[in-house]
Every structure is written in structure tokens, then in C-alpha cells.
Amino acid sequence: MSLYPLFARPRTVQQAAQVLESMSSGVVVIAGGQELMPHVNHGVLQPEVYVDINALxxxxxxxxxxxxxxxxxxxxxxxxxxxxxxxxxxxxxxxxxxxxxxxxxxxxxxxxxxxxxxxxxxxxxxxxxxxxxxxxxxxxxxxxxxxxxxxxxxxxxxxxxxxxxxxxxxxAPMAADAGFAYEKLKSSGGAYGSANAAVALTVADGVIASLRLVIGAVADRLVDASEALAFCIGQSWSDALASKVEHCCAGLIDQPLSDHQGDGEWRKAMAGVVAQRAMGRAVARAVAQEGR
Amino acid sequence: MPADKYVGQSVRTIEGRGPVTGTSKYTNDFAFPGQLYAFIVRSPHASAKIKRVDLSGALKVHGVVCAYDGAQVAEHLNPLTHYIDPGVFGGQSAELRAVAIDEVWCYGQPVAVVVADDRRVARYAASRIQIDYEPISPVLEIEDAIAPDARAVVPGWENNFIMRVPFRNGDPDGAFARADHVVSTTVRIHRFSTQPIETRCYNAVWEHDTESVTLYATAQNPHPMRYVLSQILRMPENKIRVIAPTIGGAFGVKMHGHPEESLICLMAKLTGRPVKWTETREECLLVGAREQRHDVQMAFTADGELIGLRDNFYANTGAPSACPGWGMAFLTGLTMPGPYKVRDIDVTMHAVATNKPAWNAARGYGKEATAIALELALDEAARELGFDPVELRMKNFIQSDQFPYPSPNGLMYDSGDYGGAVQKALAAIDYEGWRARQAEGIRDGKYIGIGIAYELTPEGGALPGTMVSGYDSSSVRIGPDGSVRVLTGVTTPGTGNPTGIAQIVADELGVALETIEVTQGDTTTCPYGFGNYSGRSTIVGGGSAALAAQELRVKVIKVAAALFGVEVEQVELHRGIFSVVGDPARTLTFKEVSYASYTRAYDVASCIMPPLEATATFKPSSIRHTPDENGHINPYPSYSNAAYVAVCEVDVATGKTNLLRFAAAHDCGRVINPVLVEGQACGAVGFGVGGLLFEDIRFDSSGRQLTRGFMDYVMPRCEDIPEIRMVHHDSPNPDTYMGLKGAGEAGVGGSAAAVANAINDALRPLGVALNQLPFSPSRVWGVIQAGTAAKQNIGEAA
Amino acid sequence: MEDLLTQSTLVQLRVNGKLHELEVMPFTSLLDLLREELHLTGTHMGCMTGHCGACTVMVNGRIAKSCIVLASTLERAEITTIEGLRTADGKLHPVQQAFWDEAGFQCGYCAPGMLMSAVELLKENPNPDDAAIESGIAGTLCRCTGYRSIVRAVKAAAVRMNSPEA
CATH class of the missing domain: 3.30.465.10 (Uridine Diphospho-n-acetylenolpyruvylglucosamine Reductase; domain 3)
Structure with a gap:
């Protein structure tokens, strides 16, 4: 913690890396400032050195x-x-x-x-x-x-x-015929996400051929549900599958966040809802692609 | 061709140019030579004994000018003077200090202050102050505070009631005994607050030549604040000047009683230099409001007549404070039973002290809670007894031919047409159309809900023996050049009242609006006044300015008549031009007549006494502080009221509410400037929606506040507020100038209740309802889940 | 590497057309620099966390929240503040005029955010519908109006800017 921090504006990546290497602690890398500045403004973070990488x-x-x-x-x-x-x-x-x-x-x-x-x-x-x-x-x-x-x-x-x-x-570029969706649940226009799900998948002959799905905002760590959802491969989208996906994804969240956005039980359930909704939209997109 | 009168027109605000050009000066925009900055060290504990404060670390930091702890501050400052002292009304009052001395009563309470020549240095130095605390288990919730063995938040108090007031009328027990139905509803309102985008700021300047202090302050009430400062600082009022510059929103939180006000003045006095303190958002979020629990019982006849009302309610007003926040709870009780004609009532208000940070006034001032409790409970009754919610209200409203109407608590409602307003609001939103869409929606799994609510809002209040007063004063001055300056005792938080007042003066005086300047918020130049609260500024500010303008009009007409050589009856004045009736070619300008009034005092203008200045007071005659035979007073001259209708869709899988449409029909009496009045009403809807759906101030179990910034205190963004259809349904107030009623305070509770009722209406097919705010997605979802589980249990049991 | 580290840094800012060469401390936000060094107090502080938008300015032609921009990272930049929206002859920008005429604001504290957002939005989309306006001003909080008057003002500004005289 220093009242009078130092500042560096390296011109090359090599220079920047050297600056970081030469400092033991209290260094922060700054670019747009959007993440760092709220903490600096409130004194939560009092860096000793700012390394401005905007010139790199x-x-x-x-x-x-x-x-x-x-x-x-x-x-x-x-x-x-x-x-x-x-x-x-x-x-x-x-x-x-x-x-x-x-x-x-x-x-x-x-x-x-x-x-x-x-x-x-x-x-x-x-x-x-x-x-x-x-x-x-x-x-x-x-x-x-x-x-x-x-x-x-x-x-x-x-x-x-x-x-x-x-x-x-x-x-890597997404497959041209990929189905995809990002589903974000937030309590209001200004709220951060309470649960979100990103999905990319392919459909062949009306059934799901490959699938990747990651759930965020419900736990400290993001949850990659792709393996757990392997049962979807070879299936066509249906209400029954949707509810299986929902149940499966909610079940993957063992330590949900509980904060101003909502409590843990709700968060866990919402992981399932956003996953299922994202997948539903993604499959619909892929099927539409396939039909073209 | 200009319309004949300014009043009634949506003229553009005079003061609106500054903000769009960035030239308005808000309090924080002032900086003076030698400016110092204060940082306040706050308690991290909700309840603790202060064992030791060691300032030495801070004093060693280069750039620090001084640092003080509570005991040192107390050598110079008297205890804080209450805005509304509960002791005056038979409640318990505490001795309050600007900086805590031996004990802290809430998280965030000031425990030390550092002044330095740089804001960062002050903050850094504050981190060098060592304070030893001995934490005490805090009393946080209503239930903890009222338990028989509860620890007293304030040492020496008998219990944790700041005040307990029964509001009882008629024969409630008899009404409940003869009722066909009794519906009980517990309504819980959470802690949410006003959060203007401009936080508080005080910049105190020590005037060496006169040994006085000038305080630039985000103050709603400069004159009463000056009195309070004089009492605390031990200085006469004529050594204190309070200037409230342009205010960036107030909504009650800038009413005084905050410890920083006198503390910053003291720092300026002790250092001899200007000292500024600007509240952080985190500090602003410490100020609470609204948290109440109502246990409502309604007694009905078989055909839905509400014949008895009981409401035992508790307000968690936090630690005692000199701010007027606690009084909101009193108003919640006094405003019962709102717009309804039930007379047998038994309401008991408890203002409860806890170890949460204190409240301050918040738009609605407790009247929003009356509306929320009554309107949610009425809908609960409608659901339980199978009545249509509109019909149930219509059946129980006070009728338009019953005014003036004495409420069971002794309030004298001036005028209104509640049923008519509901019909207008329903028409504005296309109620029947939405009911049809609701029915269609449910077939497609869409849960649409329509909610209605009513709010009665006494405004312009006056409490005997306090600086909450019902009258106000204005001065009008005409210069020899004919330009007009209006100085008022009321202030504006940005509502446009200076322009409304200027419209009134322009009409009364007979001049062009452009020739008028309005000055507010300076205790040295403006006439004594009580500032801005309770939707009063146009009623009493406008009313008093009108009286002063009328006085001056008589004078200038006399001088004009003398100049024309005609009788005063023959002189006309319109938009600054005097003319002679029947001889339109003969005219004089306002400047010519004004100049003559000053310079020809010994000949042609000797018919008047210069200068062209007048000060007048508007004192609404309907306020009555002498108790009647029931001990009741009528502290309000104005009873604005409005019907609110909300349409929403609830996503039952997530619990999230999407507001689709909103309408209101409001009665705020005669309208001076429609666009400004609608702006007030729409702003209140924003407060109601935000409070009902997401704004929430939370604490952990040790009483530390968890909600510290806008990441967690989520206020509505543009997309959260639906289209609002605003219609006027005005009945002029017989007791005020031109029939004005308040417009600034109404709508927070009514809009919140309409949205709540819409959500419960949407959930109706699921057989569940919620009466606990906020109606956040997680809570709505929780209720749906609990309902589903209960149904499953019933199914299994069968 | 120590020679790269400095206690302050030089920035060249052209603010509302006027060039300033300033030596700034590493921790200074652009907001504080504008308000305290350049005395441009039309840009406001509301939260210091980037949520309220009252501190919005234009940096190199794009709007930004100045409270969360570190001044020292702006080696050379063109800044427009609310004070710089007027034309050189003092005429109000059509967005300013529309907000004033339409009673877009009440207290006006959020004006830097709303005006700058509207200017950028209308440059990109001269005929925004309600949804575009809602997302266009999503970065700025207003506590007074319930936003409906702000939407009305942005629409009025669009009409003015699309009319031939503008």
C-alpha cells in the first residue's frame, strides 16, 4: 500500500514483461481501467505500481x-x-x-x-x-x-x-451450421447476471450431434456441463429432453452463490433454466440451418 | 399568439438551461482557496463499546491538518438537535453526538474525523487511526428489538420503542365482532432508500472578517438547518449562512440532522480554512428508510363493505438519529385508512430502534407504507373472499360528495373523486383489453397480471413545535429597470418549482416570464422559510409569491395611473405593457413605470411607498394544531391522491417480472405546469417500481451492511420502466392558492402496490401470493415453488 | 527497468478543443483531473464505480465513464465534456436543446451521461426506436424522471437533427 504509487508505460511486450518481473508485489496492469478503477477509487486496492499496457x-x-x-x-x-x-x-x-x-x-x-x-x-x-x-x-x-x-x-x-x-x-471458428445461444438471466436492467449459459452445438438429421455448454454466474467457478450433457447426443429436442437438461444442469451446481442477486437454491435452479433455454434456442437455430 | 396565462402551460424551465450546458453549480462544484478535505472514520461494528481511539498515526501523515475523536469533538459541539424530537411527542429521545464517544449504535456511525489538504491523504491517514472496540451482540430485526428480554439499543431506555402511538377510532372491536369475514395479512416492507445521483456534500468556509461560517450544503431546508447548526455550534444564527446551490435530487435524504453538517462547520472553524466533505455512494447507502412489518386485519360484511381495520405495525427505524426519518412511521399510522370510508379502526404504530444505521426522510414519508399495507391487504381480501379488486375498492372509497371529509384520525381531506380516478386509470390502460389478453395468455402458458392500487398522500405538512411548518414566505422585488427577482423560503431539489413559481408571479404581476429570476436556498438573502419537503414548495412558495406579486401589482398600477393621469381602474397591465382602457394607443412599459416608482417618489409616484419590494406569507388556513374534542389535529392542507394500474408478465420458471404497461390518474389539484407535474408522477413510479422489484439494503448477521454500492443496490434503468400513461383527474383544493395540492411526494407506495398486486394477479392461477417486499425474482420463484410443493403434498395425501 | 517507472506522467489532452499538457499522478481518474485541475465541473461524480454514468465524457470520439478512466493512461487524447457540446458560438447542441425544451431532466445531475449517450446513439442511429434508446442510455442512471421524459427528449432530438435546418 502506497500513497504515492509509480507508473510505467512500456512500449513493447518485452519491456512490460521485464517491468512486471522486476517488481515483487503491488503491481497492477491497467488497460481500459473499467475493472480496476472502482477498487482504486474506493481504496480497496492501493497499487504501488501501475503498468499501462495501452501502448503495446x-x-x-x-x-x-x-x-x-x-x-x-x-x-x-x-x-x-x-x-x-x-x-x-x-x-x-x-x-x-x-x-x-x-x-x-x-x-x-x-x-x-x-x-x-x-x-x-x-x-x-x-x-x-x-x-x-x-x-x-x-x-x-x-x-x-x-x-x-x-x-x-x-x-x-x-x-x-x-x-x-x-x-x-x-x-477456432464456429461451424457454419452450428446452433448457438447465450442465455443471461438478470433481475433488472442494471443487475449483473444471476445465471447464464453459453451453448454451441451441431445438429445432424434432426438430432444433436455435438454439444458444448458452460454455465456462469451461479457459482464461484464456471461450470462446464458438456460432459454431463453427453446423454443429449443423438437425441432430438423435446420437452422431455429439456427438462432432463434442466435437472442435470441444476444438479451440477453444488455450491451456488448466494448474494444480492438471489439465494443459492434459486441460483441452482436457474442454472438449469438458463441451460435448458439456451439449448432450446441453439437447437432451433441449428435445425433452421440444417433445413436451409 | 401567446396564451393569456402562463399558469396551466408546460413552459420550459428557466433553471433547466444550466444542467444541459454543464454550467449549473452543484455543491461539490464549489472549491475555495486553501480548500481542505475531511474524511470520516466509521464504525465497522453494529454495536460496540469504544475502548480507545489513537489518532497519532494519522497526525503523522504529511498533509494532515487535524484529526479528532468523539470526545474532542464534544468539547466544541453540543449534542445534535433533532429535526423532529420524539420526546416532544411523548417518545424516547437519545443524546446524539456528531462523532460517537463511548459506544457505537450502528454500522457506519462516525467515530473520528481527519482533515487534510488532499482527499486521498485524508483517507490514507484515516487508515492509520487505531480504534479498539469491544463488540456487543447487535439488535437488528424488529422481532429482536421487541422481544421481552431485548437489550436496549440506547443505554437507559426502558425498551426499544422510540415511540408507540395508537390511532383508534369508533368501535373496532364491535366491527370485528359483527363482521362476516375477517382477513388477516402480514405485509413486510424492506429497507430501501432514495439515493439521489448527487450524494450529500458540505463545504464550510470560515469567514475571518465576521468570524462566521458559510456552509455550502446539499440542504433541502437551509433556514431550519441554520437554526440547528446554531444550537450545535454554540453560535448565534446571524453568524451562520447556509447556501443550498443547485441540488442533484434530494427525495428527503438531504433533510438535515446528519452528523457531518455541524462537524464540517466545526472543522472549518477550528482550522480557519474551507473544509469539504463529499459523501461516497457507500456512505449514502447507509441512510435507510421504509422497513416496516404490518399485521393487518380487515373486517368485511358479506357484500364486501370494509367495516373494521386493525393494523399493528412496527417500523425498524434503526439507531436513533437527529434526522426526521423515524417520523415516517408516525405518518404511516396517521394516514390510515387512506381513501377508504371505514371508521372503526385500531391501528398502533411502533417506531423501533435497532442497531441498523438510521433512517432519513424518503419520498412518501411513510404515506407510501400506508398505501402498500392497505392495498396489498385489500387484494389479499379480494382473493380470499372472491371479490373483484376494482369493485371492492369502489365499494369502500369515500365518495366525492363527502368532502371535506374528516378521517378517523382527524385529518380533513380537502377534496377528491377516488372512484372517478380509478375509472380514468383503467380506461387509460385499456383494462378490459388486458383482462382479455390475460385470459388468452394463460392458454399459452403466459402469466399476465393486472394490479390496481390507490394512494392518498397528505402533503404540505406541519408538525407543532417542530421546524416542519405549514407556511412559507416569498419576496418579490422589481428593480428600476423593471426586471423582477423572486426570493423564496422554499427550495428546489430539481423539480422545477422555481419556474412554477415564476409562472404564478408572471401572471399575478402581469409581466413576461423571461423578466423573472428566482433565487432560493440562501439564508442571508431569502426570506425565512422551511425549504423543500412534503410536496409543499409550489403550494406555499407559489402561494406566498402570488400574494407578494399582488401587492406590487397594486403599486405599479397606481404609479402607471398617475403617469397616465387616469384612474387606477382604467389601467391594464399585460406582459409588461401598461395601457389605458379604451385608449390602446396610450402605453407605458414596465421599465418606465418601475423607474418612475423609484425616481419620482416626491411627485408622480408619491402615491406609493418605495421600494417595489414585497414579502408575503402563505399560511394555509386548513391546518389546525389545536386538538379537537378527540385530541386530533389536522397537520395537512392538501390531500393529493391517485389511482395506479400496472400490467406485468411473470416468468414463472425464473420468478422474474416484466412490466408491460403502467397508468395513473392523479389528482394534485390545480396544475401550474403539466409537464413538470407529470415528471414528478413518473419519477415516483420509478421509485415504486425499483423498491418493489429490486432495491434492497441488506446486512449480515453481525449487522454489517452488505449493500455498499450500485453493483448491489440495483436501481431501475430505462428498460425497467414501462410506458406510463399519466392522466389528470383534478379536483381543486378549496383551501390553497388557486386550488393547489402537493405533487412531489405522491406515488411511491401506490405504484409499488399496483405492481405487487399485478404480480399476485399473475400468480393467481398457481394459487400463490406474496406480501413480502421486494418481489425479487428469487422470492417470487420461491413462493411458486412452495405453492407447487404444497399442492403436491395435498395430492399425495389424497 | 527502473527508468521506466515514474512518479508522475505527462499526458496531452485536447479538452473541448483546447490543448493541455499535464503532468498527472498515477492514481488520478479522468473525472478528478477534469473537475479539479481543469475546473470543468459539469462532469459529475455519482458513484466512482462506473455504474451511474453522471461522469460521462467523450474520449477520442467515444463516450466513457471518466471516474473509471485512469488519466495517466491517456497519453494523447481528445476529450469532449458536457461543456464542449455547445458550438463555438454558444449555440446549444440539438440534443441539449431538446432535453431543455422537452423537460428531459429534473435535477439534471445525470445530464453528462444522458446527453453524451444520446449524442453517440444518434450519430450511429439517427432514428432510434424505444428499444434502441433504452439500450443507448442504459449506462446512465436517472433517479428523478422514471426515464420517460428522457426517452421523449432523445426522440425530439432525433427529429431536430434529421430536419433540414439542423
Whole structure:
């Protein structure tokens, strides 16, 4: 805790990584500031060093890279969800990101990297990226590492935001005939999500052929329900299947959040509701694609 | 061609230009040379003994000017003066200190203050203050506080009742004995508050030349605040100036009694420099309101006549405070039984002290709770007894030919047509159409609900022996150039009343609106007044300005007549032009006549006494503080009222309510400026909807407040408020200037109750209902689940 | 690497057309910089957590909540505040005019958020329907109006901006 913190504005990723490596503690990486500043303003967080990464060219831009969609960590939400490449290849991400709260002001400033690094259970981007089995590129010291987001999130020593820098996200394009949906339940226009579900699936001959579904905002950690929902493969969508999905997904939540958004019992049940609704919409989309 | 009168027109506000250009100055926008900043250290405990306060760490921080604990502050400040002292009314009052001395009574109570030349330095230094507490198990809920063995929140009190007041009339026991049906309903209202977007701010400037203090303050009531400061600071009122600049919303929370007011003045006095304190949102959320539990019993005849009402209710008003919040509970009781003609009533109000942070006034001032309790209970009765909710209300309303109507509690309702307002509101929303859509919807699994509610809102209140007064004063001044300045004792929190008052003055005086400037909120320049509360500002501010303007009109007409050389009866004045009846070519401008009034005092204008200034008071005659034979007083001159209808759809799988449509028919008497009145009414709907559906201030079991920011205190956004059809159903008030009634306070309870009733209507096919606020998705879902489980149990048992 | 670390940093901000070179402390929010250094108090503080939107300004042509923008990260930026919405000759922006004429606000404390949001929205969508307006101003809280007058004002602004004289 320092009353007079220091500031650094590195020009390259290498410089930035060196700055982070040279500091023992109290360092924060800052880009859009949307996640960090509320804590700074209230004195909850009193960093000793701010490392401003806005000048790092490697963290900018959206492009295709070796068959993957690469989204730089500094890309703000509005640029991501209005990008034609993202719209074509990752429509699930667009659907979810448009539902991010805070209004235009936040969409204009909040970055992909900030959203991921926050690792906030109520946020909307990570459930989608996990559903799409995204990879991330991370620099720590001299090392550049590409890893799955899932693996990174499971590592309590990932050091993102203080020791390591997220460079970009890499996502394989969704199948052109994929069904997808992002279902977000919130109590009111200004509330954070109480339960959300991201789903991407394919349908062949009217039955579900593949499926990925991740549930967020109901527990401290996001819940990947894909394996548990394996019973859906080979099934066509029906009320009976919907209620099985609902029951299954609610059952996956053993330690639900209980906060201002709602109590644990409700949260658990809502995990099932959003999962089932997301899947219903996704199947309908896929079936419509198939019918074309 | 301009209409003849400004009154009745939706003219654009004079004061509305500043906010759109960013040039309005709100309190926090003032900064002075040598500005210092205060940071207040607050208790992390709901209840604790303070064993030791060590300020030395803070005093070592570079940039810190001073730091004080409660004992040191008490050397300079008297105990806080109550806005409304419960002791005056036979209740228990506590000795309140700006900064706690030996004991803290709630989470967030001030325990020390640091003043530094930088806000961050002050906050940092505060973290260096060491305080040893000995926590005491807190009393948090109503049930804990009223238990026979409850610990007294205030040491020395006999129990935790700040005040207990019976409101009893007629023969309620007889009514219940002869009733065909008795319906019991427990209505729980949670803690929610007003949260204007501008938080409180005080900037105190020590005036070395006059050894006086000028306080720039987010204050609704500058003159009464000056009195209170004089008592606490031990300074005469003429050494204190309170200036309330542009206010960014108030809704009651900027009524005084807050410890920071006198504390910041003291800091300025002790340092000799300007000291500013700006409330954080977290601090603003400490201020509570509204939390009540009602146990309502309604006695009905077989055909649905409400013949008896019992309501034993408790308000969790938190720790004692000098703010007027606790008085809301009193008004809840006094306003019973609202718009209904039942006369045999037995209502008991309990204002309960707990270790939650204190209340302050909140728009509705307890009258919203009356509406919520009555309207939810009436719908419960309608469901239980199989009556149509509209019909049940129609059957029990006071009729329009019964006014003036003495309520069982002695209030004298001035006027109204409650049944007519309901019909208008139903027509505005297409009630029959929605009932049809509801029936269709249920076939497709859509749960649509339609809810109606009524709210009676006494406004313009006056409590004897307090600084809540029923009259107010204005001055009108015409300069030699003919421009007009109006100074009022009332203030505006942003409602547009300065323009409403200017419209009145323009009509009364006969000048163009553009020539009028309105000044408010400065205790040194404005006439004595009580500021803004209780929807009073246009009634008494407008009424007094009208009287002053009438006085000046007589003067300028006299001078004009002298200048024309005609009789006063022959002079006309319209929009600043004097003319002679029958000789329209002969005219004089307002400037010519004004100039003559000042400069020709010894010849042509000697018929009047200069200057062209007048101060008048409007004192509504219907307020009566002398108790009648039943001991009742009538503290209100105005009884605005409105019918509310809400249409919603409930997603029964999630418990989430989607509001589809909203309508209201309101009676706020004569309307000065329709667009401003509608703005007030729509704003109140926003409060009602937010409070009913999601706003909620919560605590953990140790009494620490969990709701600390807008992430958790979720207020309505644009998408949450449906289209609102607002229709007027005005009956002029016979007892006020031009028939005005209050418009600012009404609607929070009525709109909340309409939405609640709509949700319960939607849930009706499921056989469940909810009478506990907020109607959050999780709670609505919980009720549906419990209902489903109960049905299954019945099924299994059969 | 220590040479990269500084106790303050230089930013070049063109605020409402006027260039300022400022040395700012690392922790300063753009809101505090505007209000306390540049005395542009038309931008308001309501929560300091990015929820209320009363602090909204335009940064490089896009609206942002200045309380959660760290000033030191704006190495070079073009800022427009509510004070800068008027044209050079003092004429109100049509959005300002519409909000005033239509009684869009009551206390007006949220004006920076509502006006800036409406300006950006109408640039992107000159004929927004109710839903577009609702989402367009979703980042800003108003406690006075129940929002209906604000929606009315945004629609009136659209009409003005689409009319040939505007």
C-alpha cells in the first residue's frame, strides 16, 4: 500500500514483461481501467505500481491467424462485437458481449483482456470462450506461452494482471451450421447476471450431434456441463429432453452463490433454466440451418 | 399568439438551461482557496463499546491538518438537535453526538474525523487511526428489538420503542365482532432508500472578517438547518449562512440532522480554512428508510363493505438519529385508512430502534407504507373472499360528495373523486383489453397480471413545535429597470418549482416570464422559510409569491395611473405593457413605470411607498394544531391522491417480472405546469417500481451492511420502466392558492402496490401470493415453488 | 527497468478543443483531473464505480465513464465534456436543446451521461426506436424522471437533427 504509487508505460511486450518481473508485489496492469478503477477509487486496492499496457501494439487488433480468430487483449467490447470477422466466425461471442452491462460507455472502454483477467464469475465473456475452447497467449518474463483458457483458469498461480500479461485470445471458428445461444438471466436492467449459459452445438438429421455448454454466474467457478450433457447426443429436442437438461444442469451446481442477486437454491435452479433455454434456442437455430 | 396565462402551460424551465450546458453549480462544484478535505472514520461494528481511539498515526501523515475523536469533538459541539424530537411527542429521545464517544449504535456511525489538504491523504491517514472496540451482540430485526428480554439499543431506555402511538377510532372491536369475514395479512416492507445521483456534500468556509461560517450544503431546508447548526455550534444564527446551490435530487435524504453538517462547520472553524466533505455512494447507502412489518386485519360484511381495520405495525427505524426519518412511521399510522370510508379502526404504530444505521426522510414519508399495507391487504381480501379488486375498492372509497371529509384520525381531506380516478386509470390502460389478453395468455402458458392500487398522500405538512411548518414566505422585488427577482423560503431539489413559481408571479404581476429570476436556498438573502419537503414548495412558495406579486401589482398600477393621469381602474397591465382602457394607443412599459416608482417618489409616484419590494406569507388556513374534542389535529392542507394500474408478465420458471404497461390518474389539484407535474408522477413510479422489484439494503448477521454500492443496490434503468400513461383527474383544493395540492411526494407506495398486486394477479392461477417486499425474482420463484410443493403434498395425501 | 517507472506522467489532452499538457499522478481518474485541475465541473461524480454514468465524457470520439478512466493512461487524447457540446458560438447542441425544451431532466445531475449517450446513439442511429434508446442510455442512471421524459427528449432530438435546418 502506497500513497504515492509509480507508473510505467512500456512500449513493447518485452519491456512490460521485464517491468512486471522486476517488481515483487503491488503491481497492477491497467488497460481500459473499467475493472480496476472502482477498487482504486474506493481504496480497496492501493497499487504501488501501475503498468499501462495501452501502448503495446501486439495486444491490438482482430485478425485471422492460422485458421483461428485472434482477438488482441486490448480490443474493446464494442470493437469486438461489431467486427465482421467475429460476427461471421464467432456469433455466440457477439450475442453474449452485446449483453454486457454498463452501457455504451463500458462497451467503449472495457477490454477483452480485462474481462478475462478479472475472472469474475458473473461476467459474460469467459463462459463463451470456454464453450468455444479458446486458447490464450500469455507472456511472463521471457516466456510466451499458448495454453487453453480452461487450463489457465484452473491454475491459481496464473499471475495475470500482476506478473503475466495476456496478449490475445485465439478461437477456432464456429461451424457454419452450428446452433448457438447465450442465455443471461438478470433481475433488472442494471443487475449483473444471476445465471447464464453459453451453448454451441451441431445438429445432424434432426438430432444433436455435438454439444458444448458452460454455465456462469451461479457459482464461484464456471461450470462446464458438456460432459454431463453427453446423454443429449443423438437425441432430438423435446420437452422431455429439456427438462432432463434442466435437472442435470441444476444438479451440477453444488455450491451456488448466494448474494444480492438471489439465494443459492434459486441460483441452482436457474442454472438449469438458463441451460435448458439456451439449448432450446441453439437447437432451433441449428435445425433452421440444417433445413436451409 | 401567446396564451393569456402562463399558469396551466408546460413552459420550459428557466433553471433547466444550466444542467444541459454543464454550467449549473452543484455543491461539490464549489472549491475555495486553501480548500481542505475531511474524511470520516466509521464504525465497522453494529454495536460496540469504544475502548480507545489513537489518532497519532494519522497526525503523522504529511498533509494532515487535524484529526479528532468523539470526545474532542464534544468539547466544541453540543449534542445534535433533532429535526423532529420524539420526546416532544411523548417518545424516547437519545443524546446524539456528531462523532460517537463511548459506544457505537450502528454500522457506519462516525467515530473520528481527519482533515487534510488532499482527499486521498485524508483517507490514507484515516487508515492509520487505531480504534479498539469491544463488540456487543447487535439488535437488528424488529422481532429482536421487541422481544421481552431485548437489550436496549440506547443505554437507559426502558425498551426499544422510540415511540408507540395508537390511532383508534369508533368501535373496532364491535366491527370485528359483527363482521362476516375477517382477513388477516402480514405485509413486510424492506429497507430501501432514495439515493439521489448527487450524494450529500458540505463545504464550510470560515469567514475571518465576521468570524462566521458559510456552509455550502446539499440542504433541502437551509433556514431550519441554520437554526440547528446554531444550537450545535454554540453560535448565534446571524453568524451562520447556509447556501443550498443547485441540488442533484434530494427525495428527503438531504433533510438535515446528519452528523457531518455541524462537524464540517466545526472543522472549518477550528482550522480557519474551507473544509469539504463529499459523501461516497457507500456512505449514502447507509441512510435507510421504509422497513416496516404490518399485521393487518380487515373486517368485511358479506357484500364486501370494509367495516373494521386493525393494523399493528412496527417500523425498524434503526439507531436513533437527529434526522426526521423515524417520523415516517408516525405518518404511516396517521394516514390510515387512506381513501377508504371505514371508521372503526385500531391501528398502533411502533417506531423501533435497532442497531441498523438510521433512517432519513424518503419520498412518501411513510404515506407510501400506508398505501402498500392497505392495498396489498385489500387484494389479499379480494382473493380470499372472491371479490373483484376494482369493485371492492369502489365499494369502500369515500365518495366525492363527502368532502371535506374528516378521517378517523382527524385529518380533513380537502377534496377528491377516488372512484372517478380509478375509472380514468383503467380506461387509460385499456383494462378490459388486458383482462382479455390475460385470459388468452394463460392458454399459452403466459402469466399476465393486472394490479390496481390507490394512494392518498397528505402533503404540505406541519408538525407543532417542530421546524416542519405549514407556511412559507416569498419576496418579490422589481428593480428600476423593471426586471423582477423572486426570493423564496422554499427550495428546489430539481423539480422545477422555481419556474412554477415564476409562472404564478408572471401572471399575478402581469409581466413576461423571461423578466423573472428566482433565487432560493440562501439564508442571508431569502426570506425565512422551511425549504423543500412534503410536496409543499409550489403550494406555499407559489402561494406566498402570488400574494407578494399582488401587492406590487397594486403599486405599479397606481404609479402607471398617475403617469397616465387616469384612474387606477382604467389601467391594464399585460406582459409588461401598461395601457389605458379604451385608449390602446396610450402605453407605458414596465421599465418606465418601475423607474418612475423609484425616481419620482416626491411627485408622480408619491402615491406609493418605495421600494417595489414585497414579502408575503402563505399560511394555509386548513391546518389546525389545536386538538379537537378527540385530541386530533389536522397537520395537512392538501390531500393529493391517485389511482395506479400496472400490467406485468411473470416468468414463472425464473420468478422474474416484466412490466408491460403502467397508468395513473392523479389528482394534485390545480396544475401550474403539466409537464413538470407529470415528471414528478413518473419519477415516483420509478421509485415504486425499483423498491418493489429490486432495491434492497441488506446486512449480515453481525449487522454489517452488505449493500455498499450500485453493483448491489440495483436501481431501475430505462428498460425497467414501462410506458406510463399519466392522466389528470383534478379536483381543486378549496383551501390553497388557486386550488393547489402537493405533487412531489405522491406515488411511491401506490405504484409499488399496483405492481405487487399485478404480480399476485399473475400468480393467481398457481394459487400463490406474496406480501413480502421486494418481489425479487428469487422470492417470487420461491413462493411458486412452495405453492407447487404444497399442492403436491395435498395430492399425495389424497 | 527502473527508468521506466515514474512518479508522475505527462499526458496531452485536447479538452473541448483546447490543448493541455499535464503532468498527472498515477492514481488520478479522468473525472478528478477534469473537475479539479481543469475546473470543468459539469462532469459529475455519482458513484466512482462506473455504474451511474453522471461522469460521462467523450474520449477520442467515444463516450466513457471518466471516474473509471485512469488519466495517466491517456497519453494523447481528445476529450469532449458536457461543456464542449455547445458550438463555438454558444449555440446549444440539438440534443441539449431538446432535453431543455422537452423537460428531459429534473435535477439534471445525470445530464453528462444522458446527453453524451444520446449524442453517440444518434450519430450511429439517427432514428432510434424505444428499444434502441433504452439500450443507448442504459449506462446512465436517472433517479428523478422514471426515464420517460428522457426517452421523449432523445426522440425530439432525433427529429431536430434529421430536419433540414439542423
Amino acid at each position: 501494439a501486439d495486444l491490438k487488433g482482430i485478425r485471422e491467424d492460422d485458421g483461428l480468430v485472434s482477438i488482441g487483449a486490448l480490443t474493446v467490447h464494442r470493437d469486438t462485437f461489431s467486427d465482421p470477422l467475429v460476427a461471421e466466425k464467432l456469433p455466440l461471442l457477439v450475442e453474449a458481449m452485446k449483453l454486457i452491462g454498463g452501457g455504451r460507455q463500458v462497451h467503449n472502454r472495457a477490454t477483452m483482456g480485462g474481462n478475462i483477467v478479472a475472472m469474475h464469475p458473473l461476467y459474460d465473456v469467459v463462459p463463451v470462450l470456454l464453450t468455444l475452447e479458446a486458447q490464450v497467449e500469455v507472456v511472463r518474463g521471457a516466456e510466451t506461452r499458448r495454453t487453453s483458457l480452461k487450463e489457465l483458469m484452473a491454475d491459481p498461480r496464473h499471475g495475470l494482471g500482476s506478473e503475466a500479461i495476456l496478449i490475445r485470445v485465439l478461437v
